[in-house]
Amino acid sequence: MNRQELVNLIKERQSYLCVGLDTDIQKIPKHLLAHADPVFAFNKAIIDATKDLCVAYKINTAFYESMGIRGWESLQRTVEYIPEGIFTIADAKRGDIGNTSAQYAKTFFETYQFDSVTVAPYMGRDSVMPFLQFPEKWAIMLGLTSNEGAQDFELQQFGEEYLFEKVMKAGMQWGTPENLMFVVGATQSSQLGYIRKLVPEHFFLVPGVGAQGGSLEEISKQAMNKDCGLLVNASRAIIYAGNGEDFATDARNIALQYQQEMAEYLRIF
Numbered sequence: 001m002n003r004q005e006l007v008n009l010i011k012e013r014q015s016y017l018c019v020g021l022d023t024d025i026q027k028i029p030k031h032l033l034a035h036a037d038p039v040f041a042f043n044k045a046i047i048d049a050t051k052d053l054c055v056a057y058k059i060n061t062a063f064y065e066s067m068g069i070r071g072w073e074s075l076q077r078t079v080e081y082i083p084e085g086i087f088t089i090a091d092a093k094r095g096d097i098g099n100t101s102a103q104y105a106k107t108f109f110e111t112y113q114f115d116s117v118t119v120a121p122y123m124g125r126d127s128v129m130p131f132l133q134f135p136e137k138w139a140i141m142l143g144l145t146s147n148e149g150a151q152d153f154e155l156q157q158f159g160e161e162y163l164f165e166k167v168m169k170a171g172m173q174w175g176t177p178e179n180l181m182f183v184v185g186a187t188q189s190s191q192l193g194y195i196r197k198l199v200p201e202h203f204f205l206v207p208g209v210g211a212q213g214g215s216l217e218e219i220s221k222q223a224m225n226k227d228c229g230l231l232v233n234a235s236r237a238i239i240y241a242g243n244g245e246d247f248a249t250d251a252r253n254i255a256l257q258y259q260q261e262m263a264e265y266l267r268i269f
Contacts, residue, residue: 146185186214
């Protein structure tokens with residue numbers, strides 16, 4: 001999916017909601033465990049319930065890899081089930097020497113046909129560039145994250161800059177607003193306005209809304225640009241909204257609340 005297609009989808013749906021399919025088999029409703037593929041049965045129901053309210057789905061690959069081959073099969077079924085025209089994110093946080101990153105890129109862009117993959121840039125330029133060589137595919141590079149450990153490296157100062165600033169400035173030299181996004185955590189609201197000035201054009205993937213306490217209003221006010229420029233992810237708050245047989249209806253109700261709030265911010269910000 002190219003940038004204009006993503007922007008058009010956001011405008012059409014009046015939504016910049018990304019639903020995180022971080023599906024933990026220990027947390028899904030018990031009645032689904034009778035299915036041959038319980039994880040896919042859960043994901044299918046969530047997708048059916050939310051596909052008209054969101055513009056993206058993010059699959060955190062750790063929840064699938066941990067189950068071995070069965071997990072990878074669930075992941076593949078899930079990606080194939082997501083309707084065409086909705087942006088897909090492999091939240092895999094890959095990044096290695098160039099020839100290894102090239103294989104990771106082929107895994108997620110060719111084998112599994114994702115639109116994007118999250119990338120860890122610690123090893124530098126050659127670990128990121130292979131992800132930027134695929135037409136209409138995206139690398140989503142870690143910028144400033146929400147976790148406690150962000151203090152260890154990302155928020156360390158080097159001269160007048162934080163490390164995350166150096167990383168994001170470097171990323172802007174490697175990719176363009178057409179193929180590179182940045183992860184910026186929702187709980188870093190005090191930094192969002194500054195980061196948007198630093199990176200005016202690129203899309204931000206913003207996790208941390210809902211269960212982690214990030215404010216959708218504050219994110220939208222601080223970081224929206226002329227094309228919206230945001231994919232705001234909610235995972236647990238939506239997919240685990242209910243745990244009975246009507247879990248998908250509960251998930252839809254929460255997703256609808258997010259979409260309606262987003263429509264309002266698209267109008268006023």
